Amino acid sequence: MKKNSQTKKTKNEMGLLIFIIPFIIGIIIACLIPRPVIGIIQIRDEIDTKMSIRVIKEIDYARSHPEIKAVVLILDSPGGTINDTELIYLELLKLRETKPVVTMVEGLSASGSFYLSMGTDYIFSNPSARIGNVGVIGTLPSTPMVLEETISTGPYKLFGNQREGYTRFIELIKESFYQVVELGRGDRLELSKEEILRGELYPASEAAKAGLIDEVAPQSSAVDKAAQMAHIAHYGTLDLTKALAIENAAEEESSFFILDENGASTGYPRESGIYLLYIPDYGSEIP
Numbered sequence: 001m002k003k004n005s006q007t008k009k010t011k012n013e014m015g016l017l018i019f020i021i022p023f024i025i026g027i028i029i030a031c032l033i034p035r036p037v038i039g040i041i042q043i044r045d046e047i048d049t050k051m052s053i054r055v056i057k058e059i060d061y062a063r064s065h066p067e068i069k070a071v072v073l074i075l076d077s078p079g080g081t082i083n084d085t086e087l088i089y090l091e092l093l094k095l096r097e098t099k100p101v102v103t104m105v106e107g108l109s110a111s112g113s114f115y116l117s118m119g120t121d122y123i124f125s126n127p128s129a130r131i132g133n134v135g136v137i138g139t140l141p142s143t144p145m146v147l148e149e150t151i152s153t154g155p156y157k158l159f160g161n162q163r164e165g166y167t168r169f170i171e172l173i174k175e176s177f178y179q180v181v182e183l184g185r186g187d188r189l190e191l192s193k194e195e196i197l198r199g200e201l202y203p204a205s206e207a208a209k210a211g212l213i214d215e216v217a218p219q220s221s222a223v224d225k226a227a228q229m230a231h232i233a234h235y236g237t238l239d240l241t242k243a244l245a246i247e248n249a250a251e252e253e254s255s256f257f258i259l260d261e262n263g264a265s266t267g268y269p270r271e272s273g274i275y276l277l278y279i280p281d282y283g284s285e286i287p
Contacts, residue, residue: 035067035234035235035236036067036069036227036230036232036234036235036236037065037067037068037069037235037236037237037238038068038069038070038071038072038223038226038227038230038235038236038237038238039058039061039062039065039068039070039071039072039237039238039240039243040071040072040074040237040238040239040240041055041058041059041062041071041072041073041074041240041241042074042239042241043055043073043074043075043076043077043113043116044074044075044076044077045077046077046078046079046080047077047079047080047081047084047085047088047112047113047116048080048081048084049081049084051080051084052084052085052087052088054241054244055088055091056087056088056091057244058240058241058244059071059088059091059092059094059095060091061240061243061244061247062095062099062240063094063095063098063099068099068238069099069100069227069230069232069235070099070100070101070102070226070227070229070230070232071095071099071100071101071102071226071240072101072102072103072104072219072222072223072226072237073092073101073102073103073104073116073117073120074103074104074106074219075103075104075105075106075108075109075113075116075117076105076106076107076108076109076113077108077109077110077112077113078108078110078111078112078113079110079111079112079113079114079115079133080112080113081112082112082136082173084112085112085115085116088116088119089115089116089118089119089180090119092116092119092120093119096119096120096121099230100121100122100226100229100230101119101120101121101226102120102121102122102123102124102222102223102225102226102229103116103117103120103122103123103124103213103222104124104125104126104219104222105117105123105124105125105126105129105131105204105213106125106126106129106219107126107128107129107130108129108130108131109125109129109130109131109132110130110131110132110133110201111133111134111135114131114132114133114134114181114212115177115180115181117184117213118180118181118183118184118185119184120184121229122214122215122222122225122229123212123213123214123215124213124214124215124216124217124218124219124221124222124225125204125207125208125213125215125216125217126204126216126218126219127204127205127216128203128204129203129204130201130202130203130204131201131202131203131204131207131212131213132196132199132200132201132202132207132212133199133200133201134177134178134181134196134197134199135174135177135197135199136170136173136174136177138166138170140163140166140167143163174197178193178196178197181196181212185211185212188211188214189210189211189212190209190210190211191210191211191212204216223237248263255270256269256270257269257270258270267279
């Protein structure tokens with residue numbers, strides 16, 4: 001009788017262990033798996049070379065970190081250079097292949113800034129923002145002239161283009177911009193090509209009716225939409241500018257050489273001392 005009671009107790013303990021052990025293992029695994037994150041990328045200024053370098057690095061960071069499941073792109077910008085805008089746009093398209101990207105317009109999304117939003121999956125805006133300004137501006141090259149002390153091998157060597165050729169180039173970029181808008185918005189557009197290319201800025205409510213954006217709502221809605229598209233819950237948000245700065249600071253501390261603002265080596269040792277070392281001539285660029 002006593003033996004049967006002890007056997008029953010042992011079976012109960014084994015059954016309890018069978019339940020507890022997987023539970024504990026599950027908790028440990030859950031602790032080891034990073035919490036899903038929505039990455040935040042902000043463009044709040046003109047789009048130039050410095051801006052494109054920073055934003056592309058943040059896009060690369062989002063792409064290479066598996067815990068980042070989606071990205072919200074916050075825009076408050078008048079646009080910028082053609083080249084830098086296109087570079088960011090192409091990287092956004094590449095990011096969208098693996099992770100949802102949602103735009104949040106805060107204040108202004110004009111010209112090149114609006115161009116970037118075409119590379120995202122969904123566009124929100126705050127009510128007072130202005131959106132659009134599709135088109136291109138440029139300055140015609142100077143009329144070819146002969147300079148007595150300057151030798152050139154062709155009439156347009158100093159100026160790059162004929163004035164007529166430059167005008168055609170501007171027209172080509174304008175058509176390309178329209179194609180990007182048409183591709184990005186598709187059948188949601190309620191404006192004709194001629195209306196879009198007038199270069200108008202629209203209040204957010206009108207932009208939504210015209211199909212230039214999807215919804216007028218706060219930033220929290222943009223984050224929620226990104227999470228919904230990524231099929232995640234219990235997520236956090238991460239400012240990718242700050243995350244990248246922390247990562248760069250760690251790399252800088254471990255670097256033998258001083259790094260410049262783009263993270264490239266200057267060739268100058270971080271610590272003072274005596275070295276058998278070739279140091280390139282960086283002139284006044286090194287403090």
